[in-house]
Amino acid sequence: MxxxxxxxxxxxxxxxRRAGHVTAVPETLSLGGIQLSVESRTVKSFGRPVSLTPSxxxxxxxxxxxxxxxxxxxxxxxxxxxxxxxxxxxxxxxHIRNLRIKVEPNSxxxxxxxxxxxxxxxxxxx
Numbered sequence: 001m002x003x004x005x006x007x008x009x010x011x012x013x014x015x016x017r018r019a020g021h022v023t024a025v026p027e028t029l030s031l032g033g034i035q036l037s038v039e040s041r042t043v044k045s046f047g048r049p050v051s052l053t054p055s056x057x058x059x060x061x062x063x064x065x066x067x068x069x070x071x072x073x074x075x076x077x078x079x080x081x082x083x084x085x086x087x088x089x090x091x092x093x094x095h096i097r098n099l100r101i102k103v104e105p106n107s108x109x110x111x112x113x114x115x116x117x118x119x120x121x122x123x124x125x126x
Contacts, residue, residue, distance in 0.1 A: 029064045031125050032112055034103055036064055045103040052102060055080055059095050060103070063113065063123035072120040096121055 029036045033046040041057055043050045052060065062071065062079050071079075073089035080092075096115075100107040114124040 029061070031064055031067055031123065033105070034060075034064070034112060036061060043103065046105065050102045052099070053095075056095055056099050056102070059092070060099055060113075063121065067123045067125045070116045070119050070122045076120065092121075 027037065027039050029038070035044045036057075037043075038061065043052055043057065043060065058080050059076060062076060073092045076092045077089055080095075096113060097107075100110045100113050104110045104112060112124055114122050116122055
């Protein structure tokens with residue numbers, strides 16, 4: 001089933017490619033004290049390596065790719081799992097909590113992975 005999802009994504013991206021509007025995905029995202037390498041799938045928080053699960057990495061990548069943009073739980077779940085939902089929207093909350101423990105300087109007072117009450121989450125760079 002994942003092949004079907006990838007094919008659908010390729011078709012969705014084909015029009016911009018044909019129109020000459022290809023945006024390169026940066027190999028490394030560095031925001032605040034967090035560095036994420038897409039190619040090697042590694043993360044460093046304030047210079048120290050952080051071990052993330054594949055879902056945590058993908059979630060952090062989505063958030064860091066659009067800093068300041070608010071994502072609802074359902075949007076994040078869709079980006080992580082496609083149309084196949086193996087969990088509930090609340091499973092996103094668990095991943096967010098685990099990410100905060102691993103990458104935030106103080107997980108009880110997060111400065112990067114911000115909750116937007118009643119909506120979802122965003123990567124804050126202010």
